[in-house]
Amino acid sequence: MLATSLYNSIETESGDSIWWALLRIGIIVGFILAVVPGIIWWERRLLSWFQDRIGPNRVGPFGFLQPIADGIKLFLKEEVIPDKVDRLIYMIAPAIALFPAFVILATTPWGPNKLLTPIADVDIGILWILAISSLGVYGVVLGGWASNNKYSLLGGIRSAAQLVSYELAMGVALYCVALPSGSLRLTEMVQRQFEPLYGQEWLQSWFILTPFGLVAGVIFFICMVAETNRAPFDLPEAESELIAGFHTEYSSMKFAVFFMGEYATMLAFSAIFAVLFFGGWSPLPLNLEYLAGLAANNGMGWLASALTFLLNPWLAPFWFLGKATLFLTFFIWIRATLPRLRYDQLMALGWKYLLPIAALNFVVVAIWMMYGWPAMFGAFGLLILIYATYVATVRIPKAKKFGPSVTLIDMPANTDTTIEVTRS
Amino acid sequence: MTVETVAFVILSLLAVISAVGVIAFKSPVRSAICLAGNFFILGVLYFMMNYDLIGISQILVYTGLIMMLFLFVILLLNLSAPQMLQEKSYIKWWGAVAVAGALGIVVFSQVIMPLEWAVNPTSNPELGTTKSVGTALFSNYVYGFEICSILLLVGIVGSILLAKRRG
Numbered sequence: 094m095l096a097t098s099l100y101n102s103i104e105t106e107s108g109d110s111i112w113w114a115l116l117r118i119g120i121i122v123g124f125i126l127a128v129v130p131g132i133i134w135w136e137r138r139l140l141s142w143f144q145d146r147i148g149p150n151r152v153g154p155f156g157f158l159q160p161i162a163d164g165i166k167l168f169l170k171e172e173v174i175p176d177k178v179d180r181l182i183y184m185i186a187p188a189i190a191l192f193p194a195f196v197i198l199a200t201t202p203w204g205p206n207k208l209l210t211p212i213a214d215v216d217i218g219i220l221w222i223l224a225i226s227s228l229g230v231y232g233v234v235l236g237g238w239a240s241n242n243k244y245s246l247l248g249g250i251r252s253a254a255q256l257v258s259y260e261l262a263m264g265v266a267l268y269c270v271a272l273p274s275g276s277l278r279l280t281e282m283v284q285r286q287f288e289p290l291y292g293q294e295w296l297q298s299w300f301i302l303t304p305f306g307l308v309a310g311v312i313f314f315i316c317m318v319a320e321t322n323r324a325p326f327d328l329p330e331a332e333s334e335l336i337a338g339f340h341t342e343y344s345s346m347k348f349a350v351f352f353m354g355e356y357a358t359m360l361a362f363s364a365i366f367a368v369l370f371f372g373g374w375s376p377l378p379l380n381l382e383y384l385a386g387l388a389a390n391n392g393m394g395w396l397a398s399a400l401t402f403l404l405n406p407w408l409a410p411f412w413f414l415g416k417a418t419l420f421l422t423f424f425i426w427i428r429a430t431l432p433r434l435r436y437d438q439l440m441a442l443g444w445k446y447l448l449p450i451a452a453l454n455f456v457v458v459a460i461w462m463m464y465g466w467p468a469m470f471g472a473f474g475l476l477i478l479i480y481a482t483y484v485a486t487v488r489i490p491k492a493k494k495f496g497p498s499v500t501l502i503d504m505p506a507n508t509d510t511t512i513e514v515t516r517s
Numbered sequence: 518m519t520v521e522t523v524a525f526v527i528l529s530l531l532a533v534i535s536a537v538g539v540i541a542f543k544s545p546v547r548s549a550i551c552l553a554g555n556f557f558i559l560g561v562l563y564f565m566m567n568y569d570l571i572g573i574s575q576i577l578v579y580t581g582l583i584m585m586l587f588l589f590v591i592l593l594l595n596l597s598a599p600q601m602l603q604e605k606s607y608i609k610w611w612g613a614v615a616v617a618g619a620l621g622i623v624v625f626s627q628v629i630m631p632l633e634w635a636v637n638p639t640s641n642p643e644l645g646t647t648k649s650v651g652t653a654l655f656s657n658y659v660y661g662f663e664i665c666s667i668l669l670l671v672g673i674v675g676s677i678l679l680a681k682r683r684g
Contacts, residue, residue, distance in 0.1 A: 111520055179546070182546065182547065215569060216569045216570075216646050216647055217573045220570075220573045220574075220577060221573055223577060224573050224577040224580070224581070225576075227580075227581045228557075228576075228581075230584060231550075231553070231584065234587065235546075235550070238546065250588065253584060253588055257584075277647055
């Protein structure tokens, strides 16, 4: 059995040799480079369906080769470098934008064994994600500044303010799940999610299924959309205001690298979301091992073997990547649905809502860690009650007092003219 | 010649080059980029020594902080891309060389010479983990830790107060 011997050799010490390290690096880099055109195709197809269009469907089956054709086109296009740019920074900015996605994906565990934890299972997993994702802003700001263009600079500075604001809420949301895991290591956080939920042996406690995890997950998702500069948070490249924002002056392959960086970062954050809130590589929030044992005891051997088959470690990457694809679809869905935020709305959302909610959630998690589930539900209910009282006593009277700034006046019906409606 | 040694040599060369770049470039933005790169490589060097938490703090705090420095450069100095800052006074230049040389002699004689050319760039793997640092912070050094947190809180409140007063 080749698969078994391969598995064994990875799990032993030889898995630490430099050749294995190079193999893992090759896997992760090759995978990202191969999958980014697929994501672009998926986005274009989905967006066109959302907008009642057909979308790219001519190049290859279902238009699948369209991004590759676009890539070749971008390679061969004339490269226009404006005269007064800071050439060195202008050149390295796209590369910096591409870098964080690779480095984050290098630490995400795809499956339960070493080969599927692509490069490093670092002790500081969550801090690593936060630190590296904060480096992504360099590419955007440097590209915006080096272009020597007002619109680009505005886009870059907006991006910096946006990322700094949303990083805080993202960090606090991540601590909310790090606290119950008792570890910052991503593999251990996934293992923690295999434990029974609410004391039910057949369920797995994916963090998204717990109350605090749901709040943290929603905050993390909003923040990750903001961190990747995607709609509705795409102010750095707001086409209606800033032409194309930070990449206005980029053409040809440099623009393509920025583009690739955006999609690779989306993939990286989707993978992180799957790992931290959706149980990583486990297929369902059910304890399949336990259920298989139950089925075998009740004489349903076929069900038991089917459930055990789902737990095969070689299938783990499929579950993991399937979840990541689902979240990528959410990204695209949100882009097709929501309009762009105004800048002040963006800042208010980040600082006035997400950060306080995340911090309160952190307190709730701490209460649960100390006093157990009933106290946590009590604290959760108390917080909702306090917020409801606040809304009822402060917000609603205030809103009534000032009222909406525009009032609609009933216009008297115009009786002088009548509109003739003729029917043929 | 292990893999670690090769990686160490490459990384330290990059660190030295980026450190020289900080003072060699005439554009303040390029200098800031070099500083960020230098801090990042220092963080990677900490990773090689198994000081994971210190390395990531280096990247999270310092490399992230350079972004702020960078924005201040853009917003306060109001430089567009082709403009450069250049020191015109040669007396200052030679003074800087003298001070840097003196500092170099002190560092070399007091810090680098006693090391007797360390050969192994790694260290005890248990020393720099999150767990050991956390345990130390919340047991032996808990007073210092709490005092630092109060200091930071005062800083945050003070900055909000100052910002509010202006408006």
